[in-house]
Amino acid sequence: MFVAPIGDFQLSRVLESEKPFLEAGAFLPDYEQAVADAHRDWLYPRYMEPETNKIILAIQSYIIKTPRHTILVDTCVGNHKPRPGRPMFHMLDTPYMAELAAAGVQPEEVDYVMCTHLHVDHVGWNTRLLDGRWVPTFPNAKYIFARREFEFWEERHRSGSEGKVPNVYADSVLPVVEAGQAMLVDSDFALDDGLWFEPAPGHTVGNIVINLQSGDRRATLTGDVIHHPLQLIRPEWSSRACEDTVQSAATRQALLERLVDTDILVAPAHFSSPTCGHIHHHGDGFRIRHLE
Secondary structure, eight states, X not given: OOEEEETTEEEEEEEEEEEEEEXXXXXXXXXXXHHHHHTHHHHTTTTBOTTTOEEEEEEEEEEEEOSSOEEEEOOOSOSSOOOTTSGGGTXXXXXXXXXXXXXXOOGGGOOEEEOSSOSHHHHGGGEEEETXXXXXXXXXXXXXXXXXXXXXXXXXXXXXXXXXXXXXXXXXXXXXXXXXXXEEEOTTOEETTTEEEEEOTTSSTTOEEEEEEETTEEEEEEETTOOSTHHHHOXXXXXXXXXXXXXXXXXXXXXXXXXXXXXXXXXXXXXOTTOOXXXXXXXXXXXXXXXX
């Protein structure tokens, strides 16, 4: 199990799934096969499936343990959620809660749940099905949502314009609000444990990254600013899931330039195992050197 010390903090991850997702060009509209071929020695087969050219993505959460708090970041897809518009996410039945327990965390022990944004694969375990109702999975937690992100999806829900996955707000966000466990914050929110948000718009309007510092050790949880290592080679390649592809590319480039050749541990949301590492220059782009 991946566990990284960040000074007095501990960063670990809980894997819900890891598998080939979509063909690269279907996910990244600007994809060029020649670029992937030039980096075949390290992209295949860890990050791309040679037989299908599908990108391999992990769906996972991060656990941050500080001396005072247990924090869960991004809650994956969830079980029993109807997602007919996204078959790969539809009515899953995964051992996520057992994996969370194996990582040493019971639901009652989580103090904060933080979502980098409110897409289907980042909010699912916010709730669980109990006696036919969606209820918060983490009964003692405050769920911290960036206000701008929350209000955007609240309006989409009210107007019926959520797109191909119309139930996400209703079954994975609204029950948390109705239970009085939601906490709306500005995009530069800080927790007194050495954790703070940083606005990272583009993928969604209120998208954030989460920074950690304890002593002289630092980490950044990048959420969906960077989906896949192909975007290290070509930061200008935004995904079809991005609300604003131009802004997303600019945010990604700026974040990579801040992280490159530093001691900041980078924890992406979807890179395949072992996921975390350090960003360094590679040719005219970037590459990640994983913690194995």
